[in-house]
Amino acid sequence: MLSLVRRFGTLIGFCAIIVFFWTQLPDTFMTPRNMLNISQQISMLAVVAFTMTIVMVMGDFDLSVGSMASLAGVAAAIVFSHDYPVYAGIAAALAVGAVGGLFNGFLVSYIGILPFVATLGTLTMFSGAAFLVSGGKTIFGRDIPSGFSGFARSGISLEWLGLQPLHLPYLTILAIAVLVLVWIGLEHTPYGRRLYAIGGNYEAARLAGVKVRILRMSAFALTGLGAATAGLMYASRVASANPTQGSGLMLDAIAAVFLGMTMSEEGEPRVFATLVGVLILGVLDNGLTQMSVDSYVREVLVGAIVVLAVASSSIGKQRA
Amino acid sequence: MTFLKLDHVTKRYGAAAALDNASLEIAAGEVHALMGENGAGKSTLIKVLAGVVKPDNCSLNIDGSKVPLDGPDDAARHGFRFIHQELNIVPHLSVAENIVMAQAYPRRFGVAVDWRRVHKKARAALERLDVDHIDTRRKTARLSTGDQMLVKIAATLVSSDAHPARLYVMDEPTAALTGQECDKLFAVIEGLKQSGASVLFVSHRMNEVMQICDRVTIYRDGRTIETTKIAETSRERIIEAMTGRAIRDTYPARAHAPAKEIFCAVEKLRTKHVSGLEFSLKRGEILGVAGLAESGQSEVLHAFLGDEKPLSGKVEFQGKQSLPSAPSVAWKRRIAYVPRERRREGLMLRRSIVDNAVLPHLAQLGSGRIFSSRRKERAHTGAIAERVRLKFGRLGQPCYQLSGGNQQKVVFARALGKTPELLLLDEPTRGVDVGAKFDIYTLVRELSTAGSTTIMTSSDLPELIGMCDRILVMRDHRQHAIVETDGLTPARLLQMFYE
Ligand SMILES: Nc1ncnc2c1ncn2[C@@H]1O[C@H](COP(=O)(O)OP(=O)(O)OP(=O)(O)O)[C@@H](O)[C@H]1O
Numbered sequence A: 001m002l003s004l005v006r007r008f009g010t011l012i013g014f015c016a017i018i019v020f021f022w023t024q025l026p027d028t029f030m031t032p033r034n035m036l037n038i039s040q041q042i043s044m045l046a047v048v049a050f051t052m053t054i055v056m057v058m059g060d061f062d063l064s065v066g067s068m069a070s071l072a073g074v075a076a077a078i079v080f081s082h083d084y085p086v087y088a089g090i091a092a093a094l095a096v097g098a099v100g101g102l103f104n105g106f107l108v109s110y111i112g113i114l115p116f117v118a119t120l121g122t123l124t125m126f127s128g129a130a131f132l133v134s135g136g137k138t139i140f141g142r143d144i145p146s147g148f149s150g151f152a153r154s155g156i157s158l159e160w161l162g163l164q165p166l167h168l169p170y171l172t173i174l175a176i177a178v179l180v181l182v183w184i185g186l187e188h189t190p191y192g193r194r195l196y197a198i199g200g201n202y203e204a205a206r207l208a209g210v211k212v213r214i215l216r217m218s219a220f221a222l223t224g225l226g227a228a229t230a231g232l233m234y235a236s237r238v239a240s241a242n243p244t245q246g247s248g249l250m251l252d253a254i255a256a257v258f259l260g261m262t263m264s265e266e267g268e269p270r271v272f273a274t275l276v277g278v279l280i281l282g283v284l285d286n287g288l289t290q291m292s293v294d295s296y297v298r299e300v301l302v303g304a305i306v307v308l309a310v311a312s313s314s315i316g317k318q319r320a
Numbered sequence B: 001m002t003f004l005k006l007d008h009v010t011k012r013y014g015a016a017a018a019l020d021n022a023s024l025e026i027a028a029g030e031v032h033a034l035m036g037e038n039g040a041g042k043s044t045l046i047k048v049l050a051g052v053v054k055p056d057n058c059s060l061n062i063d064g065s066k067v068p069l070d071g072p073d074d075a076a077r078h079g080f081r082f083i084h085q086e087l088n089i090v091p092h093l094s095v096a097e098n099i100v101m102a103q104a105y106p107r108r109f110g111v112a113v114d115w116r117r118v119h120k121k122a123r124a125a126l127e128r129l130d131v132d133h134i135d136t137r138r139k140t141a142r143l144s145t146g147d148q149m150l151v152k153i154a155a156t157l158v159s160s161d162a163h164p165a166r167l168y169v170m171d172e173p174t175a176a177l178t179g180q181e182c183d184k185l186f187a188v189i190e191g192l193k194q195s196g197a198s199v200l201f202v203s204h205r206m207n208e209v210m211q212i213c214d215r216v217t218i219y220r221d222g223r224t225i226e227t228t229k230i231a232e233t234s235r236e237r238i239i240e241a242m243t244g245r246a247i248r249d250t251y252p253a254r255a256h257a258p259a260k261e262i263f264c265a266v267e268k269l270r271t272k273h274v275s276g277l278e279f280s281l282k283r284g285e286i287l288g289v290a291g292l293a294e295s296g297q298s299e300v301l302h303a304f305l306g307d308e309k310p311l312s313g314k315v316e317f318q319g320k321q322s323l324p325s326a327p328s329v330a331w332k333r334r335i336a337y338v339p340r341e342r343r344r345e346g347l348m349l350r351r352s353i354v355d356n357a358v359l360p361h362l363a364q365l366g367s368g369r370i371f372s373s374r375r376k377e378r379a380h381t382g383a384i385a386e387r388v389r390l391k392f393g394r395l396g397q398p399c400y401q402l403s404g405g406n407q408q409k410v411v412f413a414r415a416l417g418k419t420p421e422l423l424l425l426d427e428p429t430r431g432v433d434v435g436a437k438f439d440i441y442t443l444v445r446e447l448s449t450a451g452s453t454t455i456m457t458s459s460d461l462p463e464l465i466g467m468c469d470r471i472l473v474m475r476d477h478r479q480h481a482i483v484e485t486d487g488l489t490p491a492r493l494l495q496m497f498y499e
């Protein structure tokens, strides 16, 4: 019994949350429209959380993802405002993400700073840089090309499913694509298996011939790239960019990975488990908003659920 | 007179029983050996006794009356002291703190810790072991494994007024010790025995057991096979009771002499930690590296692994003028390595047997250039687990669930992945049972016949002499001598460490 709670507590909790909202909001919650809506709402968090999983597999963190998302969004907007084409803005944002991520990785892996400290530092740096290049203002309106902002508003028609006016949003599709890529990368390539090995025992992995330093740095680069992607998605969705718009992402992303970790026997991060974590946070947010629960109450609830999930997964672990 | 009697001990992990109605009887003032193959259940029994593993069934009698055993507090109350197989020191604390930790710290005015007395207590405990080279103020992490073990042993010797020690339980205390350190430990054990305490002693080294123990209890597959007086049994009988088969407790004979081809030569090689290395190895040769504890044996291996940069000297190795620049390069050049400390340097304990065994070979076991193939990895691991006679539940099992000796076999199995050109073995049989040792020796010999060169260290001198063609004697991190093993005796070899 206890071991069931430990193993499936998080999944059971997730189902309970869904059932709860379903009964509370019988007309609006369990509808295709709302489901698609949730999928779009969480797509940015999902991309950040999926790529956050890559560093957490090694036992590391990246606290700078939120400010990196803001910085990347602002960078793209600046490029747009100088009348460059859409792909140039996207490339610039992704480049910023990759370089920022590499810098994090360099600090952690080659200089040897704890990830917590290193990325706390770069969090502030990236955020400052975002304010600097944007002049502290929101960039919007004519500066954002409609081709860019249109991406977030459209999707693939679901006519063939008989859901006439509904679209599967491109943002959702993008998040799914990232999910699949990260899943393949982490679990079905030597690259990902080595990252797990580093997380399992850094020294042992090194002595067994794993190139620990460069792998660790590259993982941070991927997380940075993910954060930049999320920043672009956000900018596209709100058709504007400002230096604080990504700031909520980091805590939620880490919480999502932690929620996911409670689902595996050995407490390892797995990207599909992270997906469940993201869904829990997304569904809660959506449901509570619809029930017009105060947003502060919402925060207390989300925090409590994370703690509860982690607690339930450690019940009875002390004495085997 | 029976002091402790443990009966009907059963502990299941899933469907498999680690202990199956096992029992144990220890007399007051005796040194009692507990023996069995890897995975027989020795450590599990000890953890039950310590109250850290909850058995499914168990009854404990002390001095003839039934007493409870519901946790570590009960064990402490009964006067049990433990040295577990996994060295559980707190690395970033000082030696003194690690020694005194389990007892109440001496205090001043009832509040502030009285550090002077803490250190005095710690030093007193170390002195009982005749150890004076360890500074109690040092961080424990800085010590060698052998010294850490001595610290751990000292910790059990700290006296406590509340619960005087009656039983010392030592799970493979000598696995990480050199011969000299073992002798000190045996002297202490003798002292404990004289003082009326009992000792439960686990070891895979027959010699020690025959030398210091009064009685032996033998376990096989979680069941008690027999308890006999050491004086009334023999090595062969013990081994047969342990394994259920007759095994020769010797070294396999070399099939034929190593090839003439020189595989590697070093001249005046100096690295940060060792110097004066000057030898050449033929293809297929087995070279032993010996010396007193921490005389640079491991560092010789590290140099060939690329983890110890050469500073000067000449190298001719695998047709190149250089040693590998990093472990990743070494594995690529087919140099396989079994590290000295399996738990710290070898295993990812929470990851599966497969993940641990295939780590250096992931790229070769993939399907296509990009993807890894679980199917191939499992097949590979299954085959190699059989070669080393790994005792396990399933291949996906995390390694911490394996017994100590079986964990060691996983590390060894990893090195066998691709047929290595050079095999670097740092204490490869540490904690491995008699039968499995023989299997490992046979494997190394087979590899040697097939052309793999081996460099190995071991604190077990008969093992080195039995296995190696030549032995490199290190002294103070310098090459002291290199000797043929033909006709070499352990005593003569030991003499070379000092002379
Ligand atoms: N947490 C666990 N989960 C599953 N199986 C376990 C666990 N702990 C121990 N076992 C199993 O119980 C059996 C006995 O293990 P134990 O550690 O007692 O062996 P041992 O006699 O001490 O061997 P060794 O000489 O190798 O140290 C082994 O087969 C081991 O795999």
Ligand SMILES: [Mg+2]
Pocket (backbone or CB within 6 Å): B042, B043, B044, B085, B171, B403, B404, B405
């Ligand atoms: Mg054991």
